[in-house]
Amino acid sequence: MNETSPPMKIGETQAPRILQVRTKILKANDTLARTLRQKFASDNVFVTNWVSSPGSGKTTWLERTLKELPAKFPTENLRVAAIVGDLETDRDAQRLRRSGAPVRQIMTHGLCHLEADMIEREWDSFSPKNVDFLFIENVGNLVCPTSWDLGESLRIGLFSVTEGEDKPLKYPGLFNTCDAVLLTKIDLAQACEFQRDAAIANLYAVRPGIKIFEVSGKTGHGLEAWLDWLLAQRENWQASIASTISAASTSPREAT
DSSP, X not given: OOOOOOXXXXXXXXXXXXXXXXXXXXHHHHHHHHHHHHHHHHTTOEEXXXXXXXXXXXXXXXXXXXXXXXXXXXXXXXXXXXXXXESSOSHHHHHHHTTTOOEEEEEOTTOSSOOHHHHHHHHHHOSSOOOSEEEEEOXXXXXXXXXXXXXXXXXXXXXXXXXXXXXXXXXXXXXXXXXXXXXXXXXXXXTTTOOHHHHHHHHHHHXXXXXXXXXXXXTOTTHHHHHHHHHHHHHHHHHHHHHHHHHXXXXXXXXX
């Protein structure tokens, strides 16, 4: 005999089961992301998570970054790698491999974001793990990736001048979680009648003081400043980790 639920009483509401399941999954993801962040710190790997809508120029700019970052700082001997997420195909990974960097492709088969366990599996496949910068190119979406921590040190948002000045106002949840924003395809701004000041004002309205780079994957505009900032962020991150380790290893004076 099939079991049935007792009839609901007046005033009762059914428990939001779907929400409860989603909350449990997100909690598990956050727990794993914290572990991943510790693992990356132990391996001295600085991780950035790139989020944008499809067609923002994310892959083009990442390809330039993978190629030009080590070239700009030859004495640093920087080693770069990437993990890229797409619903289907490995076309973006093939493009990124032209930079000479090791690249792993994740096909989510319909899932609109990457999750921490996916990153963990791909990172575990890297051998050897002699990487200084790991760039994660998330699935093109401005909603789903917002809540999913991947263990990154920085989250980078991108939107192009072809998407309109009000993009940050339409998707405040995502842009509010970003540490920096790349305003891409800036070479097309005039042709698109893009209102630069309005776009920047909208970004500041959602995320006051956020770092903004105006860039072009076609011309290379903004590349030097972007690469300088990336290296400085990694150095600050390393200093923060060293300070934390030093503080943890310093024993308090014993009471006398």
